[in-house]
Amino acid sequence: MKNVLNDPVVNVKGIGEKLEQGLNSLGIYTVEDLLFYFPARYDVYEIKPLSELIHDDKVTIEGKVSSEPSLTFYGKRKSRLSFNLQVEHVTVKAVMFNRAFAKKQLQVGDMVTLTGKWDQHRLQITVSNYQKGRAKSDAKIQPIYALKSDVSNIQIKKAVTTALSQYQDDLQEILPEEYLSAYKLPGRLEAVKHMHFPDNHQVLKHARRRFTYEEFLLFQLKMQLLRKRKRESTFGNSQDYQAKDVEKFVEALPFQLTAAQSRSLNEVMTDMRSPYRMNRLLQGDVGSGKTAVAAIALYATITAGKQGALMVPTEILAEQHFQSLQELFADKASVVLLTGSVKGKRRKQVLQEIADKQADIIIGTHALIQEEVVFQDLGLVIVDEQHRFGVEQRRVLRDKGLHPDVLFMTATPIPRTLAITAFGDMDVSVIDEMPSGRKQVETYWVKENMLDRVLQFIQKEVDNGHQAYVVCPLIEESDKLDIQNAVELYQQLQEIYAPKTAVGLMHGRLPADEKEEVMRKFAANDIQVLVSTTVVEVGVNVPNASVMVIYDAERFGLSQLHQLRGRVGRGDAQSYCILVADPKGEVGKERMKIMTETTNGFELSEEDLKLRGPGDFFGKKQSGMPEFRVADMVHDYRALETARTDAQQILASGALDENPVFQKLAQYVYNDKIVKGETLD
Incomplete structure (x- = not known):
């Protein structure tokens, strides 16, 4: 049956060609688009x-x-x-x-x-x-719409009024009565009317509640269907690893796994044994032991007779993982390194070893999935967060006939609400405790008038054999922002510390090989003080670095500050993070205060979400982040949890396909481009 709400918006009486063009520029093409173009805010006189x-x-x-x-x-x-x-x-x-x-x-x-x-x-x-x-x-509550082009607020109000009068019989309910009753939600038509023309705050509040739940439920149904489809498309993906060998390997480790590591490892191993392809996110704070879990999973895939690959963002990090995993596996596995720097005869040899399955574990950058690399039997791919395994990379593996289990690792502690939403098509494991005995990084907030003392402290740490990072937001001088920049700061510190202490410079505009060279020198302690922009937050493990100084710290979000802080505190020495900031607003001061009070990344990420909102968490237009008309993931997290549980129950019971009560809801779910597979990798 035709859905008349999909009629072009010009079918609404009173909308001519010119207004139609203006509405199109707002993303309003159909009658339904118009009815659900809710006000951006409300004026109450x-x-x-x-x-x-x-x-x-x-x-x-x-x-x-x-x-x-x-x-x-x-x-x-x-x-x-x-x-x-x-x-x-x-x-x-x-x-x-x-x-x-x-x-x-x-x-x-x-x-x-x-x-x-x-x-x-x-x-x-x-x-x-x-x-x-x-x-x-x-005085009534006045709706104010987000506008551009030549469309006025009055024109939108008039168009919506006419559309409601003309099409209200076609605006059918999609939520089953039991849900409306259980959550005391208004009907769909009533809620649309109250979103556009609320008589009072109470009816507006209930209309918002209704659409918040509806948006979350639809989203969760789509994500979980997508997850189910991805899993079922890779049936026959079971890895029959040798459990006893894996247990012995874990027992022989030079450290004991934390409870959180053990729990996450069990989830990963269960996925590997299942007949479906793993698509899991392993998240944990810097230093929480994600790499240990990854190493055990790689060993398990070898005992199943398959190959494993670890993909990381930088060559130097790949080299560090290569060295540490070689030591860890010793004669239990053949570990090879493949990066852009591996050239000539050695490259041919490595490629041959991968193709012949002489290489069990392959460590490298995105070079791992290039055309020349031919795996014989790839069972597990582990991806470091900065190479979020995108659609294109998955397609490359699929085109090679490979459907390996995939484990993503991230050191950005993502709040539960965001993990549910942004990674709705993935399973999520969390390592939320630190190994015992690890020293916490002491964090201090200072104003600019204390810079001399900070610089003296850096020199003292360097004199004791340690190293320091100094991070600032911009590369070169900006007219818009009065922020200390990396180039100028590098020159100043060279003057202050030379010739006794070597100062290096690192920023995003440096060619890749120069970045690698700077980080190599820092890792080798040929550079004692590294001035850098935030490119250093992903980087190399330098256990000798004990000081992280962050200029204009108020310019960063809590999660980014925490990531930067995680660059130090990796060795045995006590480490320090010094935030140089003079925030003007209360939010900025609150952020600095929180940073000095906790080193728990998950607590910080929740606070960051409250203070800054989800947009800043992943970047303004992160592909994984859905845009909701009404719902807000931060403030409406309870509704998100409820919708997720309801979606699981609906799909598990088969009600979406079999129960006629869910027919309208099913149409909305199955008509989605992602669910239909039109934008699927």
């Missing part, structure tokens, strides 16, 4: 005392005109009207732009109601709306 008004907010005040309005003209047809208003025995200045006609309407002694932007410092309101007389006590 509510009179509040001056003491409760917030600087820069849109506010409404009422008072008596106490001075003759003064009108000045500037530019072509531009004017500025200003007058004083007596509000609660306080004189407030009112300014109106391009409202010259209002001069004749406003007289001294008139009572007026003004709405506009409030300037707390000047006691001034820049007026956007005004009316003579007192404010109406029953």
Whole structure:
């Protein structure tokens, strides 16, 4: 049956070709798009005392005109009207732009109601709306839509009103009655009406609750269907590893696994033994022992008669893993290294060993999945976070006829709500405890006037045989931001520390081979102080580095600061992180305070999410992050958890396909491009 809500938006009465083009520019192409183009915010013309008004907010005040309005003209047809208003025995200045006609309407002694932007410092309101007389006590909540092009707020309101009248019988319920009843949610038509034209805050709140749940449920159903489809498409992927050999290997390790490591390892091993392909994210703080879990999983895949691969972001990190895994496996496995630097005869030899299955474990950069690399029987691929195994890489492996188990590792502790949402098509394992005996990095927040002491402290640590990172946000001078930059800082520190202490420079604009060379020198202690931009947060393991100084620390999010802090504290020596910052706002000060109080990455990530929102967590347009119209992953995390549980139950019971009550919901789920496979790798 045809869904008339998919009709082009021009079918709504009163919408002509020009308005249709304007609506298209807002992403509104169909009637359904229009009905679900909810307001970005709501204006409530509510009179509040001056003491409760917030600087820069849109506010409404009422008072008596106490001075003759003064009108000045500037530019072509531009004017500025200003007058004083007596509000609660306080004189407030009112300014109106391009409202010259209002001069004749406003007289001294008139009572007026003004709405506009409030300037707390000047006691001034820049007026956007005004009316003579007192404010109406029953003033409605006004929807304000996100607009661009030539479409006005009034046009959208009118178009939505007409569409609701014309198509309301076609706007059918998609949630089963039992869910509406259990969660006390309004019906779909009623909720759409209240989102656009709420009579009061209560009905708006319930309409938002309804669409928050609906969005999360649809998303979770799609993600879990996708996960199920991916799993079932790789049936026959079981790795029959030798459990006793793996147990002996674990017992022979020079350390004991933590409870969190053991739990994560069990989850990984269960996936490897299952008939479906593993698609798992292993997340844990820096130093929590992810690599140990990875090494055991690689050993298990060897005992199953298959090859294993570990893909990391940089050559130097690949070399470090190669050395440590060679020591760990000794004669139990053949470990080879494949990076861009492995050339000539050695490269041919390595490629031959991989093809002949003489190589059990292959460590390298993305060179591992290039055309010339032919695996004989690849069972497990482990990927470091900076090479989030994308669609293209998965396709490359599939084209080679390979469907290995895939384990992603990330040292960015991702809050549970984000992990559920961004990685909805993956299983997630968490290592949330640190190995015993590991020294915590001491963190201090200092202002710029203490820089001399900080630089002296670095020299003291270097004199004791240690090394230091000094990180700052920009590479070169910026007109926009007064931030210490890496090049200038490098030059300053060279002058301060030379010739006794070697200072190096590292930033994103350096060619890859130069970056590698700088990091090699730092790892070898040929450079004692490394000035860097944030490229160093992914990098190399330098156990000798004991100091991390971060300039303009208020410019970074908590998670990024924590990642940077994780570069030190990798050896036996006590390590230190010094945040140089002078944040102006309360949020910035709060972030610095939190950093000095906890080294728990998961606690920090939750706080970061509250303070900054999910956009900054993965970058503004991270491909894995869905955009919801109403739902907010941070504030609505309980609804997200509920929707996830409900989605699991619906799919497990087969209700989506078999129960007619779920028919409308199923249409929305199965019509999605991702679920249909149109954008699937």
